[in-house]
Amino acid sequence: MFKKRLFTPGPTPVPERIMLKMANPIIHHRNPEFKEIFAELNENIKYLFQTKNDVLTLTSSGTGAMEAAVANVINENEKAIYVNGGKFGERWGHLLRVFGGIPLEIRKDWGIPPAKEEILDLIKENPEVVAVYLTHSETSSGTVTDVKEIAHEIRRISDALIIVDGITSIGAIELRMDDWDIDIVLTGSQKGLMIPPGLAFIAVSERAWKKINKTENRTYYLSLKKAKKALETGDTPWTPAITLIIGANEALKMIKKEGIENIWQRHSKLAEGIRTGIKALGLKLLSKSPSNAVTAVLMPDGIEFKKFNDALKYEFGITVAGGQENYKGKLFRISHLGYYDELDMISMISALEFALHKSGYKFEPACGVNAIQKFFLENL
Amino acid sequence: MFKKRLFTPGPTPVPERIMLKMANPIIHHRNPEFKEIFAELNENIKYLFQTKNDVLTLTSSGTGAMEAAVANVINENEKAIYVNGGKFGERWGHLLRVFGGIPLEIRKDWGIPPAKEEILDLIKENPEVVAVYLTHSETSSGTVTDVKEIAHEIRRISDALIIVDGITSIGAIELRMDDWDIDIVLTGSQKGLMIPPGLAFIAVSERAWKKINKTENRTYYLSLKKAKKALETGDTPWTPAITLIIGANEALKMIKKEGIENIWQRHSKLAEGIRTGIKALGLKLLSKSPSNAVTAVLMPDGIEFKKFNDALKYEFGITVAGGQENYKGKLFRISHLGYYDELDMISMISALEFALHKSGYKFEPACGVNAIQKFFLENL
Numbered sequence: 227m228f229k230k231r232l233f234t235p236g237p238t239p240v241p242e243r244i245m246l247k248m249a250n251p252i253i254h255h256r257n258p259e260f261k262e263i264f265a266e267l268n269e270n271i272k273y274l275f276q277t278k279n280d281v282l283t284l285t286s287s288g289t290g291a292m293e294a295a296v297a298n299v300i301n302e303n304e305k306a307i308y309v310n311g312g313k314f315g316e317r318w319g320h321l322l323r324v325f326g327g328i329p330l331e332i333r334k335d336w337g338i339p340p341a342k343e344e345i346l347d348l349i350k351e352n353p354e355v356v357a358v359y360l361t362h363s364e365t366s367s368g369t370v371t372d373v374k375e376i377a378h379e380i381r382r383i384s385d386a387l388i389i390v391d392g393i394t395s396i397g398a399i400e401l402r403m404d405d406w407d408i409d410i411v412l413t414g415s416q417k418g419l420m421i422p423p424g425l426a427f428i429a430v431s432e433r434a435w436k437k438i439n440k441t442e443n444r445t446y447y448l449s450l451k452k453a454k455k456a457l458e459t460g461d462t463p464w465t466p467a468i469t470l471i472i473g474a475n476e477a478l479k480m481i482k483k484e485g486i487e488n489i490w491q492r493h494s495k496l497a498e499g500i501r502t503g504i505k506a507l508g509l510k511l512l513s514k515s516p517s518n519a520v521t522a523v524l525m526p527d528g529i530e531f532k533k534f535n536d537a538l539k540y541e542f543g544i545t546v547a548g549g550q551e552n553y554k555g556k557l558f559r560i561s562h563l564g565y566y567d568e569l570d571m572i573s574m575i576s577a578l579e580f581a582l583h584k585s586g587y588k589f590e591p592a593c594g595v596n597a598i599q600k601f602f603l604e605n606l
Numbered sequence: 607m608f609k610k611r612l613f614t615p616g617p618t619p620v621p622e623r624i625m626l627k628m629a630n631p632i633i634h635h636r637n638p639e640f641k642e643i644f645a646e647l648n649e650n651i652k653y654l655f656q657t658k659n660d661v662l663t664l665t666s667s668g669t670g671a672m673e674a675a676v677a678n679v680i681n682e683n684e685k686a687i688y689v690n691g692g693k694f695g696e697r698w699g700h701l702l703r704v705f706g707g708i709p710l711e712i713r714k715d716w717g718i719p720p721a722k723e724e725i726l727d728l729i730k731e732n733p734e735v736v737a738v739y740l741t742h743s744e745t746s747s748g749t750v751t752d753v754k755e756i757a758h759e760i761r762r763i764s765d766a767l768i769i770v771d772g773i774t775s776i777g778a779i780e781l782r783m784d785d786w787d788i789d790i791v792l793t794g795s796q797k798g799l800m801i802p803p804g805l806a807f808i809a810v811s812e813r814a815w816k817k818i819n820k821t822e823n824r825t826y827y828l829s830l831k832k833a834k835k836a837l838e839t840g841d842t843p844w845t846p847a848i849t850l851i852i853g854a855n856e857a858l859k860m861i862k863k864e865g866i867e868n869i870w871q872r873h874s875k876l877a878e879g880i881r882t883g884i885k886a887l888g889l890k891l892l893s894k895s896p897s898n899a900v901t902a903v904l905m906p907d908g909i910e911f912k913k914f915n916d917a918l919k920y921e922f923g924i925t926v927a928g929g930q931e932n933y934k935g936k937l938f939r940i941s942h943l944g945y946y947d948e949l950d951m952i953s954m955i956s957a958l959e960f961a962l963h964k965s966g967y968k969f970e971p972a973c974g975v976n977a978i979q980k981f982f983l984e985n986l
Contacts, residue, residue, distance in 0.1 A: 232633070234634045245632075246629055248625075251622075251625070252619065254612060287844040444704070447672075464667040464669040464670075468796075470802075
């Protein structure tokens, strides 16, 4: 017997009932049975995004939705601001360049979110910018950006579209598309939505549609206009990932039942629990503004990542994410995004103690578990 | 009790053992366990395509792979030939226009494949064409194109890339990428590969890589260069549809075990059986060159499609595909693509007789079933 547990920020664990639901005999995507499921999904996904806007379903990873948010929006030589504070923020810049936009970069050290003044100043210097691309929860560094306040401030001085990568924030961290007046929000299926990867969702405001309708078509498969037109008859323009849509519909029912505010609160509590355990063990976070979706923990001095991670994975069955790019081997990331509860977090800190011990790190035995347990007891 | 049976050319029925395999707890795509599965898939998919070239995995529908075969290959203002003899051939033209190529169209009536002379003449008139886009099995009309001969003739007079939509032919109809010297072949997962939709596969020859490497990047998510680079370390550039990859790997094991020639032969026999039953019932095929993947049958005079199809679907549990575009309501399409055997085909003809009878069509009772049964008995 060797139990495995996944603590990665995508894929995240999929509830067993969803996996089994998806294992039913496949149905055709033009059948009434599927259309009913897709109609239900299209209603409930709006709740997840806290929007009245249509949310379009793409058969792609989250990066496909990011491409859609650039290729459908930016004409050649149009300026757009993006924040590069990690691997995923940086991706906005790659996409802007591929599609011929002029990217204006705000570069931040990993773990530091952008200050609103930096964005506002850049808009003032370049009033012609057509969009500001933000990363709500930067997965590579476990950093949350205050999208609410930044969006509020941008809107006071500019009509630029506000476009948010919500890939690890949707279904985990408070995001209210309509109340915050955001123009495009997107996510992937294997994150807060708790289903396997292969689908992406992108919500588009009226203001964004106006821009998209004036923008030259530079994608076909990821065309938002085609997706919107198909949605008018309850369809997708291409054969969608049918089983994943069935799974997403189930997941959205679970989300609706729990309630989105409760979900945000649960993530906040689980993340706070993990951070409490981490700190008790004397470990340090990378981020100055930690995300409630994923916690990036710096490797303690003298402890080799590979040894630690191998123990975690092969002796204790736990998969966490490693560091990316410059932080490869220098940090590990614990996900508390999606289908998790308090006991999962305690298991995680427990296994972390086992693996740290095996890799030669010195700490007061059980101090991490003790701290997280007390935190949860105080916050029942 | 109401049994449902799917006879659509995508999604096609998924073997039960594959559905259950995919329902196992999700694993991370950077875990050794997944990498082993993906490595195995990457070997076996070459067998399916009959190629030594790398076959790249995209998380998209087949249309995503078609976009990849245009956006990575065609520079602005380069000429390419495509055959528009149905909805999917026509799509090559849409894609060529979106990506700024100059499409040279060979227009055919639905059901008529291109003659090699038409293609050769157009190449001679336009020796600068960089690619010829073909549709091996045109799903909208159930028509097969003789790709082998056309490729052979093109290669004698031109270095243009030969690019084949194998979406409903791969795993059903003989296609030998290397022997036939084809440059790009692509398919989707929900066809001959017998798994749910959400993945596409695209095989690329050395000659095609040379062109791709000289072509401006006009896609990011569907970049073949990025997919190739990731494949060098056994990865995908973006989070792939993990469960579908696990399913595809299982399917490829089944395919390898049956043997690709046996699979082509099985499809040939099942298709011939269906055509025998159809003809015995006095019905007519749309295609002059019928595909062994899907059979398009013209609605008999005076029989209303909706009434017929509703009987088939709601009384007898059978889903077939209807006609598309100008043929909407004028034909129906029976798939024999993927996970089917003789008894499935007899069930199909049997239910067809029930539904035709219900919709007022006159025929000798059991003549269709009689004919297909005799055909299979003679070809045991």
